[in-house]
Amino acid sequence: MNDFLDKLANVDRRYLFLLVIAAILFPIVRPLALPGLKVTDSVKGVYDQIEALPAGSYIGISFDFDPASKPEIYPMALAVTRHAFRKNLKIVSMNLWITGTGLADEILTLAANEAGKKYGEDYVFLGWQPSPIAVITGVFMDIYKVFPKDQKGNDARSLPMLKDFRNFTQLGYFVTLGAGSPGLPHWVQFGADKYKIKMGGGCTAVSEPGYRPYYPVQITGLIPAMKGAAEYESLIGMPDKAYAGLDAISLGHFLILILLALCNLIPFVKRFTK
Amino acid sequence: MSEFTIILGAWVSAGLTLCIFSFLYEDNPLFKVAEHLYIGVTIGYSVTNLIFNSMGPNIYNPLKEGNLMPLLPTLLGLGFLTRFIPKISWMSRISFAFVMGYTSGLSIPTTITSQFLKQLEGTVYPLLTRKEGLLDFSRAAIGHDISVFILVAALLTVLIYFFFSVEHRGPIKAASKVGIYFIMIYLGAAFGTTVMGRFSLLYGRLFDLYTYRAERYYYATPVLLVALIFFLVVYTLKQKNKPAES
Structure with a gap:
């Protein structure tokens, strides 16, 4: 024995x-289709804010992740983008992680093609710039000083959607979908708290215990990892990769x-x- | 994107994933190739993006148009590089001083507000759930209030555990012991979420490998998997037959 x-x-x-x-x-x-997925208040906190925005409002999305964390963040980023397009919101997007630029572009293009949205009229992707603290502070003052050109090389001022847009204080809501630093704590500290805008976030499972204290005072909601993404997919009625991955997890x-x-x-x- | 690009992408993706996974068996040259490729591609991608999307529109274009404003930050940035030339390395101090001053000025007040005071507020907000000015006794409200009290108890007992100015005896000792349990619960929760995170990453790679097994991708995964196994067998046999280094 x-x-x-x-x-x-x-x-x-x-x-x-x-x-x-x-x-x-x-x-x-x-696929096993195991039962038991329950939508939590923190995920609903992001969903409700986007749902409450009137059509035509500006929403900011920062895709702060890279390919290494794609399986965790990509599904929630796609779900939030799809939700924003379905509500006919105008997306002003950017990213703080240089290696995630291609992924952010891919998400926006995919969701925009699905919803029949046009670049420059319904959404813009400003891309990446160095020095995250300076970038966050800058976009809340004047986005054109930080991003004179968008990721495609267009003059940012020439984009029709940004005709009346000057900085992130005009956003109806802001979401950061991030895999670490720079990410949610920086957006809260140098953006939302300082300029008093409503924001939510999405994060990896490893970051979740550390980001919980921000909810519900500093952020209206938090989408934690693949489970949170699955909850969001079920909320918008579009079960996708995260929902399917719950059985495996x-x-x-x-x-x-x-x-x-x-x-x-x-x-x-x-x-x-x- | 053309069909050829998609198929090529699938083969590269499946191949590199399998090369990285081969480390689970043992360290081998294929793993090292994939690892170095990852670092090289990341740096190459970052530098290209930096030059064309950041330095171009923010430095080169304005200077070309006669705007000299970007000259000062550019010189400060170049100052960092003087560290490599000992004779003029003192110039880097100016750049460091600027960055430290700027970052501290921006961070210190906001850190106190966002990462300390607001977090304190978040810990106890709302301590007791109220509805129309009166205490709410609904099931959800009571559940919320209990969790807030647990949170406050955890905060206080953990603070006591790390308070070393007083000898841990009597009630202080009891409270610090409770604090240790809360720390352990946190570590357990952190480990649990870490496991979930790692499984999500594994799921992502396995999902792609499963997708690339299909006819559309010319059976990329099974073909590459067989090739990898063959390589590992040959490599292991060769390593075994290698005379030991004296």
């Missing part, structure tokens, strides 16, 4: 990697729980059987 337990406790970790891959891959091949967590229980049980049983 003890020999078997010793072998189990010292199993080659590569077998565990295979088990984890199998647990995540299984629901992708054969649940199965993966179940496996980790079993492994944790085993790790703790083995020494206990060994002591008991001595």
Whole structure:
């Protein structure tokens, strides 16, 4: 008995990697549609604010993530953008992470094509500029000083949508969808708190415990990781990649729980059987 | 985007993902190639974006039009590079002083407000849920009030745990012990969310690998997976037959 337990406790970790891959891959091949997704207040806090904006209002979206965190942030970014277009809001977007510029452009183009929106009239993508604190402070004063040209190289002042737009204080709502620093804390500190605008955010699972204290006083809502994205997708009635990924996450967590229980049980049983 | 580009992208994406995953078996040259490629592509992409989308419109274009305003920040920026030339490296101090002064001036007041005072407000807001001026005794309100009290208790006991000016005896010791439990609960929650985050990332890569297995992508995933396994077998055998270094 003890020999078997010793072998189990010292199993080659590569077998565990295979088990984890199998647990995540299984629901992708054969979706399980596990029940139990409940929309939380913090996710609804972002949804309600966008839902309440009248058509034609300006909404700011900052895509502050890069390809390394794409599976966590991309689905929520797409869902929020789709929601904004469905409400006929004018999107003023930018990003604080240089390596995420292509992803932000991809999200906007995809959602705009779906909704039949035109660049320059319904949305603009200002792109990236260095020094995040200076950029955040700058866009709340005069966006044209920070972004004289948009990401496509157009003169930002010449875009029809920005005809009456001068800075981010004119936004009806602002959302930052970020994977870390610079991101939500910077937008809160140098933007929303200082210039008194309403904002919400989306973040990775790792950042969630650290960002919780901002809700509900400093931000109206927080979309945490893939679970939050799945909740948002269900709120806008467009289940997509995050919603489908919940089965995989649940199965993966179940496996980790079993492994944790085993790790703790083995020494206990060994002591008991001595 | 042309069909060829999409298929090529799928092969590159699947190939690099599998190369990175091969590290789970053991360190090997394919993993190193993918790792270095990642760093190179990231730097290349960032520098290109910086030159064409930032330095171009903010420095080059205004200077070309006779606007000399960007000259001062550009000189301050160039000042950092003088660190590489010992004789004039003192000039970098001016640039550092500017950045430190500017950042401190901007950060200190807003940090006190946003990261301290407002967070304190958020901890206790609202301490007791009210409806039309009276205390709300609905189930949701009571649940909220209980969680606020737990939050306040956690805050105070954790602060006591880190308060070393008084000897931890009697009620202080009891409170600091409760504080440790709250810290442990936080660490557990942080670990749980970290696991969730990592699984989300794994799901993303596996989802793409599963997508690229299809005929449309000319079976990119299975073909590359077989090639990778073949490489790892040959590499492992070669490593085993290699004479040990003295």
